[in-house]
Amino acid sequence: MFQQVPLLEMDGMQLVQSKAILHYIAGKCSLYAKDHKERAMIDMYSEALSPTLIIMYPFKPAENTQIHLSNIEQKATDHFLPVFEKGLANSQFLVGNQLSRADVHLLEASLMLQELLPTILSAFPKIQVLPTQAFPTISKFLQPGSARKPPPDEHIKKIILPSVSV
Numbered sequence: 001m002f003q004q005v006p007l008l009e010m011d012g013m014q015l016v017q018s019k020a021i022l023h024y025i026a027g028k029c030s031l032y033a034k035d036h037k038e039r040a041m042i043d044m045y046s047e048a049l050s051p052t053l054i055i056m057y058p059f060k061p062a063e064n065t066q067i068h069l070s071n072i073e074q075k076a077t078d079h080f081l082p083v084f085e086k087g088l089a090n091s092q093f094l095v096g097n098q099l100s101r102a103d104v105h106l107l108e109a110s111l112m113l114q115e116l117l118p119t120i121l122s123a124f125p126k127i128q129v130l131p132t133q134a135f136p137t138i139s140k141f142l143q144p145g146s147a148r149k150p151p152p153d154e155h156i157k158k159i160i161l162p163s164v165s166v
Contacts, residue, residue: 022046026101033096041095045087045102048080054112059157073117080109081124088126092133103134111142 001016008015008024015021026032026042033039060068084106087094094102110127113120121128131142 022101031099031101031104033100038096038100042100042102045084045094046105048083049102049105049109054109054116057116069116072113073120076113076117076120077123081121081127085124085126088130092130099134103130107131107135 001014004016006016006018006021008021010024011028015024023032033042054072057065057068057072084094091097093099094106106127107130110121110130132139
């Protein structure tokens, strides 16, 4: 439609725009809420977890690596992780009594954070157990030694950096 990616072909449609794709998949896979209030909560949690700060880390100049890593850690531990830990205080799910896209986003963000800062979740026990409680079928994938997606290499950086402002 807009001659850009991401593009998802599903159910005979060509879906573009990240949020539209996420909303479609969430609705199709029952990862949205039972009512408008829960949906608003799911959207608030999900949008707070925009991984841009983490995703751009490998593309930062080497001389700024430690500064950027400290910035990620400070924002995560001071602002975001406490809110999500509190959200999981009385349930294994952030909203309602079933898995939602907010939980999926939290899992993704927490895994990305742990790859950069292995002990970052030590003060957040509810988030630490999220992978095994809410996502038992991917527990094997998360075990040490599993085949995880490698960080971007120099070739990927050369392709991406010209089109992204860091």
